Amino acid sequence: MAEANTQALPPVPEGYFEALAEKALSPGWAKKKPQMWPTPRPKYVPAVWRYAAARAALDQACDFVSPEFAERRNLIMVNPIEGNIYPTSMNLVAAYQLVLPGETARSHRHSPNALRLVLDAGDQTYTIVNGVKVDVAEGDVVLTPSWHWHGHSNFGSTPAFWIDFLDVPLVQNLECMFFQDHPDRNEASTAHEPDSKLRNKGSNLTTRMRESGTVEISPGWVNTIGLHAIGLRQGQSQQHLARIDSSIFAVTAGTVRMQVDKLGLVELSRGDVIVVPCWHAYSIEGLSEWSQLVRVTDEPVMKALGFVDVSRV
Numbered sequence: 001m002a003e004a005n006t007q008a009l010p011p012v013p014e015g016y017f018e019a020l021a022e023k024a025l026s027p028g029w030a031k032k033k034p035q036m037w038p039t040p041r042p043k044y045v046p047a048v049w050r051y052a053a054a055r056a057a058l059d060q061a062c063d064f065v066s067p068e069f070a071e072r073r074n075l076i077m078v079n080p081i082e083g084n085i086y087p088t089s090m091n092l093v094a095a096y097q098l099v100l101p102g103e104t105a106r107s108h109r110h111s112p113n114a115l116r117l118v119l120d121a122g123d124q125t126y127t128i129v130n131g132v133k134v135d136v137a138e139g140d141v142v143l144t145p146s147w148h149w150h151g152h153s154n155f156g157s158t159p160a161f162w163i164d165f166l167d168v169p170l171v172q173n174l175e176c177m178f179f180q181d182h183p184d185r186n187e188a189s190t191a192h193e194p195d196s197k198l199r200n201k202g203s204n205l206t207t208r209m210r211e212s213g214t215v216e217i218s219p220g221w222v223n224t225i226g227l228h229a230i231g232l233r234q235g236q237s238q239q240h241l242a243r244i245d246s247s248i249f250a251v252t253a254g255t256v257r258m259q260v261d262k263l264g265l266v267e268l269s270r271g272d273v274i275v276v277p278c279w280h281a282y283s284i285e286g287l288s289e290w291s292q293l294v295r296v297t298d299e300p301v302m303k304a305l306g307f308v309d310v311s312r313v
């Protein structure tokens with residue numbers, strides 16, 4: 001064991017630190033706070049959002065928010081840490097959105113990648129992506145990768161509710177935000193592709209989950225966002241150690257029970273959302289005869305940067 005250095009240090013010249021500060025320099029040997037630590041210290045916390053509450057609030061907003069005036073009629077799931085006004089997790093944001101019958105949400109494109117998970121939608125509900133009309137239905141996961149024009153229309157007779165997921169917080173931190181409104185306000189559709197590659201039909205996902213449990217959705221289609229569909233029979237469970245990626249889970253069928261570090265036990269039903277920030281161990285257990293979740297993560301970012309391997313050392 002090294003002996004403590006009891007030798008007195010020479011005095012710091014008067015005004016030395018003040019002069020450094022004026023030059024925007026800071027002494028690395030006297031940091032105000034440590035800047036490295038042994039394992040991740042996530043600033044975001046696990047949190048839950050309930051579909052029923054969000055849906056009621058969106059219904060209420062119909063009286064005073066129209067897509068004519070707002071970009072979208074949506075409710076952002078803001079991680080409840082002090083000072084936060086936007087991200088759900090470090091790199092992702094999620095929001096519940098409502099499009100009423102007869103409404104069209106105007107078209108735009110942006111550098112952030114986006115996708116929507118459809119909770120409830122009747123016939124004649126569409127997303128138009130780069131001029132292609134893509135039907136959306138309950139349980140679908142529809143992708144709008146970076147810089148693809150997209151707008152949404154509900155020509156049916158029932159309200160459409162979905163959850164948007166975007167990598168906006170990541171793009172903001174990378175300072176590479178680009179955004180354009182479509183010159184025609186609502187992009188006209190030039191083709192109709194109900195079976196577009198951008199659409200992962202809920203019914204197909206359910207079939208695949210019943211065969212193999214966890215299913216990777218559209219691997220490689222979105223550079224920054226990882227997508228998995230997880231199917232659980234009653235009593236079936238998954239245990240996960242602390243991970244370097246952060247996950248947002250949305251339940252798409254049945255009821256599950258999750259145990260999350262620093263949050264405890266929570267039951268979630270269709271449409272409910274939970275965020276599990278990085279470095280929080282968690283487990284999921286199916287409570288109903290059959291339950292499903294979609295897991296949305298920043299895992300591809302962590303993999304591309306090489307940090308997944310580091311986190312397993």
Ligand SMILES: [Fe+2]
Pocket residue numbers: 108110114150
């Ligand atoms: Fe968008």
